[in-house]
Structure formats: C-alpha cells, structure tokens
Amino acid sequence: RDNRQAEFYHCSADYNSLDGVCFPDIGVTILDGTAPHVVDPKHPGAIDEIVNLGEYWHAPALRSNREDIMSLTQEIARLFRKAYGFLRSARNYYDEHLSYYADAGAVNIRRWDGERSSGCLKKSICQSGPLCQGIGSDTSLLRPLPLSGQ
16 A cells, blocks of 8 residues: 555465465565474574464354364375375476486586576477467577488
8 A cells, every 4th residue: 555565475286376475675574484484583583574364263153163164174195295295296207207318418418417406407408389478588508409311
C-alpha cells in the first residue's frame, strides 16, 4: 500500500504457496520456518524474532480432523519421496546421455561442468527449432566431430 519494495519467496513445491516476504529497504523478512524448510533465527531475541502462529490455531477443529491431517501429511511425504526419486532418475538419465556426447568429443565436459556449477551455463546442443527456443545460442561448448574416414 505504501509502495515498499518487496521480494516474494514462493514454495518450490507449490508456487501458489508463499514461504516468505522480504522488505529490503527496511531490513525486515517474514518467512515460514517450518518443515521442510526449517529456518532458525541467527540472533534470537537480539535481532530476530520468532512468531509462533501455533498460539492462534483452532485446536478443537484440528483435533476433530486429526486422522485426515495425519493421512494427508503421510501422503505428502510419500509423494515428495516419489518426486525426488524421479528427479534422481532424470539426473542419472541426463548424465548418461551427456556422457555419450563427451565420449564422442562433442562436448567439452570440463567446461560444461564448470559453467553449470557456476550458474552461468548458456549452451545449446541444438541450434534452431522449437525445442531450442529460449535455451540460448552459445554453442562454444560444442566442437565439430571429424567425418568418418578423416
């Protein structure tokens, strides 16, 4: 309302869920410090404060829905384990296929890993077409393969 600069931090699992808001111009951040992203204050009481919203929930309503809450919590945990299993599989698949390019000499894997880990990877194995839109056009990580017989 007063045109303050605000930074919104959304949950990685649910973009519609807000995990935090930061107001950098006044040095205030409000965030959800509960699992799975537990955050404790660095200077509790001296600078940082914990606001326990648990003091304000409606305990009788929560108790009357205890079985549903426990069941849903268990299902959420199971689905997170499943999702992270798929992510691990996707990473293994990606690494396996990247190794084909590296083994063929088509990708400078040392440069690729360095740029990927530094957060500035701008590469494209393909150079045009709908699958490449928005990927970037830096093909310097690739080098031409010699034609057979050369």
